[in-house]
Amino acid sequence: MLIKKRDSFLFIKPLKPTKLKETIFYLGASFIKLAQVLATRSDFFSKEYLDELKELHDKLPCMSKNNFEEVFKESFKDFSFKKFENEPIASASIGQVHIAYLENDTKVAVKLRRKNIDKQVRVDIKILNFFNTIFKPLFSYYTKNSIDAVINEFSSMIKDETNLTIELENLKKFSKVYENSGVLFPKPYEELCSSSASVMSFMEGFRFDDKNSLQKYNIDFKQIISKLVNFYTDQMLINGFFHADPHPGNLLVNTNGDLVLLDFGMVKNIANDTRVAIIELIDGANRGDFETFVRANKKLGTISYEAPEALMVEFSQKMFDIFSNDNLSSESMQKLAFEVLESTRNLPFKLPSDAVYILRVSAIIEGLGTTYIENFNGVKDILPILKDNMPKALGMKDSILEMTLDEIKSFPKFIQNLKNMVIKGSKGELEVLIHKDQLEFIKKDLKDYFGSYLKSLSFILFGIFLIFYDENLKNLALILVSLGFIRVWFIK
Numbered sequence: 001m002l003i004k005k006r007d008s009f010l011f012i013k014p015l016k017p018t019k020l021k022e023t024i025f026y027l028g029a030s031f032i033k034l035a036q037v038l039a040t041r042s043d044f045f046s047k048e049y050l051d052e053l054k055e056l057h058d059k060l061p062c063m064s065k066n067n068f069e070e071v072f073k074e075s076f077k078d079f080s081f082k083k084f085e086n087e088p089i090a091s092a093s094i095g096q097v098h099i100a101y102l103e104n105d106t107k108v109a110v111k112l113r114r115k116n117i118d119k120q121v122r123v124d125i126k127i128l129n130f131f132n133t134i135f136k137p138l139f140s141y142y143t144k145n146s147i148d149a150v151i152n153e154f155s156s157m158i159k160d161e162t163n164l165t166i167e168l169e170n171l172k173k174f175s176k177v178y179e180n181s182g183v184l185f186p187k188p189y190e191e192l193c194s195s196s197a198s199v200m201s202f203m204e205g206f207r208f209d210d211k212n213s214l215q216k217y218n219i220d221f222k223q224i225i226s227k228l229v230n231f232y233t234d235q236m237l238i239n240g241f242f243h244a245d246p247h248p249g250n251l252l253v254n255t256n257g258d259l260v261l262l263d264f265g266m267v268k269n270i271a272n273d274t275r276v277a278i279i280e281l282i283d284g285a286n287r288g289d290f291e292t293f294v295r296a297n298k299k300l301g302t303i304s305y306e307a308p309e310a311l312m313v314e315f316s317q318k319m320f321d322i323f324s325n326d327n328l329s330s331e332s333m334q335k336l337a338f339e340v341l342e343s344t345r346n347l348p349f350k351l352p353s354d355a356v357y358i359l360r361v362s363a364i365i366e367g368l369g370t371t372y373i374e375n376f377n378g379v380k381d382i383l384p385i386l387k388d389n390m391p392k393a394l395g396m397k398d399s400i401l402e403m404t405l406d407e408i409k410s411f412p413k414f415i416q417n418l419k420n421m422v423i424k425g426s427k428g429e430l431e432v433l434i435h436k437d438q439l440e441f442i443k444k445d446l447k448d449y450f451g452s453y454l455k456s457l458s459f460i461l462f463g464i465f466l467i468f469y470d471e472n473l474k475n476l477a478l479i480l481v482s483l484g485f486i487r488v489w490f491i492k
Contacts, residue, residue: 017052025060028124029093029117029158032060062091067115075112075197084110092249094161094265099202107202108189111164118162125155153357157244161265164198170264171200177241183231184260205252205260209371219257221372227259232365236358237279240270244357246364268357274300278358288320302355459484 186200235242252260284292463480
């Protein structure tokens with residue numbers, strides 16, 4: 001109701017901003033994570049709702065004194081700090097952050113995991129799966145698969161996020177891969193880190209969505225957003241390794257205009273095939289190339305190989321409209337987005353598991369952009385970056401000489417593979433490989449096909465059984481046998 005900006009539905013009115021925030025917090029950490037995406041969408045929510053939802057990033061109620069002391073003692077056996085501030089500077093769904101000072105007066109940020117948060121998360125996941133089981137019969141085959149993919153990926157992600165040792169390893173790898181990116185990351189103090197606590201260098205800065213601070217330090221809105229889009233394009237589409245939780249509580253800007261990235265509990269890899277398919281999809285949509293766009297969707301597994309072309313044309317055109325319009329207002333963008341979602345109802349559409357994180361990040365960044373630029377279209381900003389880095393993104397060499405040498409090196413292998421294929425073909429041993437997503441749709445069709453035959457056969461067999469069981473039931477038996485044969489006749 002809120003997203004579609006309706007006053008009511010079936011006489012039920014939407015919750016007020018404060019009540020909505022309190023309800024989400026009451027539901028627990030997993031539901032807070034889901035709501036954080038919406039907390040950036042100024043195109044979906046009015047300012048009064050956004051002001052409340054923003055507090056879901058880092059202003060949640062902190063742990064009780066007893067819980068805090070218990071977690072602290074568990075995490076730090078010896079008193080490791082010269083000074084420790086008990087009042088947290090940020091309190092999020094998984095943990096809370098405190099300022100502390102080491103023995104050499106170095107200022108650090110200490111993240112403490114909430115007491116029993118791992119157990120709470122497991123309960124949340126059971127609740128999500130319970131509701132999924134109840135409502136699953138109401139959805140189509142493809143929608144069921146999409147929902148299952150979202151829940152499975154989300155469950156895996158949030159369980160990992162409760163283990164701060166995984167966050168430490170993510171940070172170390174991320175800092176190494178992107179050490180020359182121009183983006184700043186905290187430095188970990190590994191000897192003080194554990195599964196329930198992490199100690200890192202304190203990073204100065206203010207929230208990315210803090211307009212007043214950006215204006216105070218004369219930081220250009222468009223420049224900082226461009227820097228963010230550039231960095232995430234590099235992460236997701238060129239390297240295939242990205243920070244999947246860039247909400248404003250984790251994304252800071254310092255007084256020099258540098259981006260600072262925090263909280264590495266949610267870091268993901270994209271399979272190379274998926275990454276290349278996404279690039280092709282974006283490129284095809286931008287050029288209005290129907291064949292490239294459809295082919296990329298099929299590679300990703302979002303659309304069935306057997307999808308009707310007429311429906312694909314309709315779906316593709318709506319996507320092309322988004323890419324081709326530089327001046328879409330937030331309302332227009334929202335309208336188009338809902339139209340796209342509506343059109344997928346008529347398509348054999350499935351949301352791949354990798355797409356869960358990509359869509360989450362894209363939604364957050366798009367939302368941050370609309371905070372500053374009314375007609376912000378992040379997709380359009382991605383295109384020139386992709387064009388400049390297309391060879392690198394697709395794994396191509398920079399020069400013609402390098403490409404030629406690679407082809408020469410691979411030629412003997414090509415000849416050997418060709419020889420093996422000819423030999424197998426002559427022996428009748430040639431195998432045809434089918435894409436896993438296409439196989440899934442084939443399996444479904446076969447299941448439906450043979451399922452119809454089995455139902456028909458059950459009618460016939462039950463009819464025959466009734467004849468032998470009781471002659472008085474022969475009329476009913478005749479009807480059942482006839483229905484069975486009619487079903488067989490009309491099976492295509």
